[in-house]
Amino acid sequence: MNKNQIQIINDINNEGEPKRSLFSMLWPENTSHLSMELWLEKTRLGLFHLxxxxxxxxxxxxxxxLSLLHEPFAIAISNILQHQEILRLKDMLADDNNYLRNQMMEITGDTVIGAEFGLRGVMEMVQQVALLNSPVLLLGETGVGKEVIANAIHYSSKRKNNSFIRVNCGAIPENLIDSELFGHEKGAFTGAISSKRGRFERANNGTIFLDEVGELPPAAQVRLLRVLQQHEIERVGGTETIPVNVRIISATHQNLEAMVKSGTFREDLFYRLNVFPITIPPLRHRVDDIPALISHFLEHKSRELGIDNLPIISKETMEEIQSYYWPGNVRELENFVERTLIQGGIENKIDPLPFNKTVAPENYIGTPSLRPATGRMLSMDEAVTAHILKALSQTGGRIEGGKGAARLLKINPSTLRGRMRKLGIPCGKNGLATRIMNFNKRHS
Incomplete structure (x- = not known):
């Protein structure tokens, strides 16, 4: 440090203006002073005065x-300033997280469309498990809305104010999956120029959503099993164990039980993930939700595309939409609405679906029926759905009583209602009447 940076003032009356006036305002005239500027790496931090x-x-x-104290004083002041900046940035990050969380809730909505009809059984299971820390496995075809249900579980849980980290296990290259999930230490591999926290560390005290969990390679499956068993991770290239408190929600459209039998998925990991499985029905099993979904997508996509007047959908067009197979489920429906708006939605009408341009399974007949094998083979859920709808059609929608469907099917009414919720058949009068009417219309 240059000694000229320390100024000795033994008589303030000998100083020129404005220093003399300033000193006389702060201190008595009968005083002596030492003044030292604090610098660190060419940055002036302030002034130290005795x-x-x-x-x-x-x-x-x-x-x-006094000059001997310059460096420790400068370092201390620099640390204080940096600490204040870290606190400021931390507050900004917390504020940004709250803002993004609120924005996401505004976009996705705080309710799940179909919660009162086709997804009623699913939402009942969500409420059962949300407040617990048990792992949840979401099952269902691609595009049925597994991430929406994962959102609902997290934001209904005690962890809702903490992180919700999403991971698409099928989108991360196999050689990077360990690093992405569990982090890595500096020098662990070529290109690891610094230490990095993984998704599990970022999700600590929150929830991690592992989409397409069936795509995890064997090495990552072993590490994930350790997280579930011991609640700790180890970074790639590291030796220190890091405790984590994370709620795991996983999802897949694959048959994990078949993968276990074939040896491509660990049996012990499957049982750990499959503590509370929730099967989300495909869109073709919850056709009563389609009008509400279309209304939601129309409003959302019209806002995105700058269309002021929402298109009008005729009853005939809506029936045609509800009778379609929808192999891509809700995601395909969303894309269809956007495509239709781009092509002609500004004319305030929606033209009938160009179904002939989309290949459905051969001889698909809409809602499952009990017709013999003239078309594709029905799944067990489809056959049971059709059987229940046929019984309800014969009883006019009545479930219990001497002329109810439960008596006709020779099962307990509560069991029938539970089966209906699982299959996405609405129990409410209005929704059930519409479903039966559509069933009869397609199979008359």
Whole structure:
């Protein structure tokens, strides 16, 4: 440090203006002063000042002693300023997270479309498990809305104010999956120029959503099993174990039980993930939700595309939409609405679906029926759905009583209602009447 940076003032009356006026405002005239500028890496941090009563009390020896304190004082002030900046950035990050969380809730909505009809059984299971920490496995075809249900579980849980981290296991290259999930230490591999936290560390005290969990390679399956069993991780290239408190929600459209039998998915991991499985029905099993979904997508996509007047859908067009197979489920429906708006939605009408341009399974007949094998083979859920709808059609929608469907099917009414919720058949009068009417219309 340059000694010229320490100034000795033994009589403030000998100083010129405006320093003399400033000193006289702050200190009595009968004082001596030592003033030292604090610098660190060419950055001026401030001024350190000492004063004592009496004139001519300081000399160069005092300045030399004070100069020894320059570096520790400068470092201390620099650390304080950096700490204040970290606190400021932390507050900004928390504010940004709250803002993004609120924005996401505004976009996705705080309710799940179909919760009262086709997804009623699913939402009942969500409410059962949301407040717990048990792992949840979401099953269903691609595009049925597994991420929406994962959102609902997280934001209904005690962890809703903490992180919700999404991971698409099928989108991360196999050689990077360990690093992405569990982090890595500096020098762990070529290109690891610094340490990095993984998704599990970022999700600590929150929830992690592992979409397409069936795509995890064997090595990552072993690490994931350790997280589930011991609640700790180890970064790639590291030796220290890091405890994590994470709620795991996983999802897949694959048959994990078949993968276990074929040896491509660990049996012990499957049982750990499959603590509370929730099967989300495909869109063709919850056709009563389609009008509400279309209304939601129309409003959302019209806002995105700058279309002021929402298109009108005729009853005939809506029936045609509801009778379609929808192999891509809700995602395909969303894309269809956007495509239709781009092609002609500004004319305030929606033209009939160009179904002939989309290949459905051969001889698909809409809602499952009990017709013999003239078309594709029905799944067990489809056959049971059709059987229940046929019984309800014969009883006019009545479930219990001497002329109810439960008696006709020779099962308990509560069991029938539970089966209906699982299959996405609405139990409410209005929704059930519409479903039966559509069933009869397609199979008359």
């Amino acid at each position: 004063f004592v009563e009496g004139k001519n009390r300081y000399d160069q020896s005092h300045a030399d002693l």
